Amino acid sequence: QKEVEQNSGPLSVPEGAIASLNCTYSDRVSQSFFWYRQYSGKSPELIMSIYSNGDKEDGRFTAQLNKASQYVSLLIRDSQPSDSATYLCAGGPRQAGTALIFGKGTTLSVSS
């Protein structure tokens, strides 16, 4: 069974620090990977996508993908209290008729 694994946390970091969130996946078919942020009581919001090995940066967020080791990570620089949320990792093959597989999420708490 295909799985996406995340440490549930909570991960606690002080304001201004770098938060590092990690995710591993079990299958080699997955080609597209996504990070979602979910605030308590709200629906998930897409914040990063990555398809190729290496790093992808968008503002304070950097996604990293290593297909050989089957892991994906999200770095949040200069963490803010507003970054406190649950972060969901998801992956899937890039083909019709399939669905993403989601991890259970890592809860991040940024203290001011």
Add this chain to the structure above:
Amino acid sequence: DVKVTQSSRYLVKRTGEKVFLECVQDMDHENMFWYRQDPGLGLRLIYFSYDVKMKEKGDIPEGYSVSREKKERFSLILESASTNQTSMYLCASTPQGLLYGYTFGSGTRLTVV
């Protein structure tokens, strides 16, 4: 921006009732999905559809059915609601393939009493 609209934010139903959860997207996406989310269990796929009138079972289809008569609308049906179906239900859509990730609706918090 793509908009995925779920008809109700909160819903309270009685055990045994037939429940309809509606989801509409406005960007001509081929794929639509229904998930439920429970504490500690994460997002679990109930059903998805990659075309009009097409449906595929997800990981937990028991007790649910779906309908997709039009491309923009994907309905989740609880044939006879039970208390263990109390949950947050999330609808999502995406274009063909999984290149762009999902856009989620705001969710429906269903309570079955």
